[in-house]
Amino acid sequence: MKDLLVIGAGPAGLMAAYTAAKNGLSVILVEMKKDITNITRACSAQFVLDDGYEGEKLEVRDGKLIFTRNGFDVPYAGEIIPIIHNYMISPKGHRVVFEYEDLRPTALKFDKGELLRGMLDMCMGAGVDVRLNTMALNGEDKGGSGVTVKVRNADGEYEIASKKLVIAEGVNCKLTERFGLNEGRAYFGRPLICNYTVTGTTGIPHNSWIQYYGDVYHPFTEIMVGESTECEDALEITVGGINDMKPDMFYEKLVNDSPLSENLKDARIIKKTGCSVKSYLSLETPYKGNVLSIGDGAGHIEVINQGAIMCGYHAGNAVFGELNGERGFEAYTEWWNGAFVFNCEDKVGQLKTYGAINIKQALADDEIDYVFALLEGKSYCGHFDQYEVPRNFWSEVLKHSERIENERPELYDKLAGIRELQRTGFIKVGR
Numbered sequence: 001m002k003d004l005l006v007i008g009a010g011p012a013g014l015m016a017a018y019t020a021a022k023n024g025l026s027v028i029l030v031e032m033k034k035d036i037t038n039i040t041r042a043c044s045a046q047f048v049l050d051d052g053y054e055g056e057k058l059e060v061r062d063g064k065l066i067f068t069r070n071g072f073d074v075p076y077a078g079e080i081i082p083i084i085h086n087y088m089i090s091p092k093g094h095r096v097v098f099e100y101e102d103l104r105p106t107a108l109k110f111d112k113g114e115l116l117r118g119m120l121d122m123c124m125g126a127g128v129d130v131r132l133n134t135m136a137l138n139g140e141d142k143g144g145s146g147v148t149v150k151v152r153n154a155d156g157e158y159e160i161a162s163k164k165l166v167i168a169e170g171v172n173c174k175l176t177e178r179f180g181l182n183e184g185r186a187y188f189g190r191p192l193i194c195n196y197t198v199t200g201t202t203g204i205p206h207n208s209w210i211q212y213y214g215d216v217y218h219p220f221t222e223i224m225v226g227e228s229t230e231c232e233d234a235l236e237i238t239v240g241g242i243n244d245m246k247p248d249m250f251y252e253k254l255v256n257d258s259p260l261s262e263n264l265k266d267a268r269i270i271k272k273t274g275c276s277v278k279s280y281l282s283l284e285t286p287y288k289g290n291v292l293s294i295g296d297g298a299g300h301i302e303v304i305n306q307g308a309i310m311c312g313y314h315a316g317n318a319v320f321g322e323l324n325g326e327r328g329f330e331a332y333t334e335w336w337n338g339a340f341v342f343n344c345e346d347k348v349g350q351l352k353t354y355g356a357i358n359i360k361q362a363l364a365d366d367e368i369d370y371v372f373a374l375l376e377g378k379s380y381c382g383h384f385d386q387y388e389v390p391r392n393f394w395s396e397v398l399k400h401s402e403r404i405e406n407e408r409p410e411l412y413d414k415l416a417g418i419r420e421l422q423r424t425g426f427i428k429v430g431r
């Protein structure tokens, strides 16, 4: 029997397998894809550089990602493109700017295929038994006699037995469910996302992360445009959908009938990735018996790549601890709950500050124009964190509350929910 079976060779699973193997454990890593460096799932692949993000201060230099606080590094030899400007754009083109005064990058676009290639090499070098093209189907936690997992590869099905199991299967978390960890976990739905890599755009800035808001772009979410490592003039356009309203139809509208039509009239799609994302609340206790769930599968939507790597690092050490008479899973849980903002006490309250926090849902196009115009002409804090940026945005908007109340009383009433977030401390005013 092996010490550890890891399911999923994304950044979380690769790092867990590597760390456990470096600790001297015997490790099998199963991954359903044949080639993990061929990225088919949508991911904007940007490292966040905010000091303190997920309890870290990530540095990227000397061919490495350096986790300066957690005290480890992983190789990364791929391309890096600095993301300097974070723009939010209204239907009529009013622009809210988040960037640092000295224009240092707030994030770094990277090549995810290269990241995973480097980490896979690292696993092989450490003696992990990597089984690609192998899908984990289900399994059983047998308590004192470990875990068994049924897997399928091109030759058929077989069983793997191990003392401990780390599930690092990503956001759709089927095995986390099958091993009973999702019991009682709140679930909010399954949006669809497509990421179109395009060349031939005009007038859209590079080195930027741009979010376009309003019905003129998309009826229920923002359109995001960011850098691409595919080739010099390429950009990535991220478009949402739901159920039978597929992202493709919104992309078509964007190209043919939106304020971006002129910018996209000669655009050519050179690559398309997509995914659906099961939106669950995060797991407060991400383990049960011999099984630990890590990465996106245990979180709320995304831990992002650097967070997934940290999950893997702590998970590999946790399993080593468990097998050496320590409470490794408890130690992991303590780190997990401290590192990620979605694990705070009021999880549902925190969700309201994720991403766009209802700019789109709450406001009509002319109201978005009005609010964005209030903030135009200045640069605001450069943080990139997907919870922090909306907080900073609304914190700036609420500074104009009196004016909004006088000029646009209906809009003021609509912002009651945002003021409530301020009252409960999720949004601070006057910083």
Ligand SMILES: Cc1cc2nc3c(=O)[nH]c(=O)nc-3n(C[C@H](O)[C@H](O)[C@H](O)COP(=O)(O)OP(=O)(O)OC[C@H]3O[C@@H](n4cnc5c(N)ncnc54)[C@H](O)[C@@H]3O)c2cc1C
Pocket: 007, 008, 009, 010, 011, 012, 013, 030, 031, 032, 033, 036, 042, 043, 044, 045, 046, 047, 134, 135, 136, 137, 168, 169, 170, 171, 175, 193, 238, 275, 277, 294, 295, 296, 297, 301, 302, 303, 304, 305, 306, 308
């Ligand atoms: C639209 C979008 C934009 C994003 N933008 C960013 C960004 O800018 N920066 C960033 O860092 N992150 C971003 N992310 C998030 C990032 O992709 C994830 O947080 C990260 O990949 C999570 O890593 P993970 O290892 O937990 O899971 P994953 O990367 O999803 O890896 C899970 C692995 O498990 C395998 N697997 C699943 N089930 C099984 C099974 N039953 N048997 C065998 N193998 C299995 C999968 O094939 C996969 O390889 C974005 C995500 C989305 C959807």
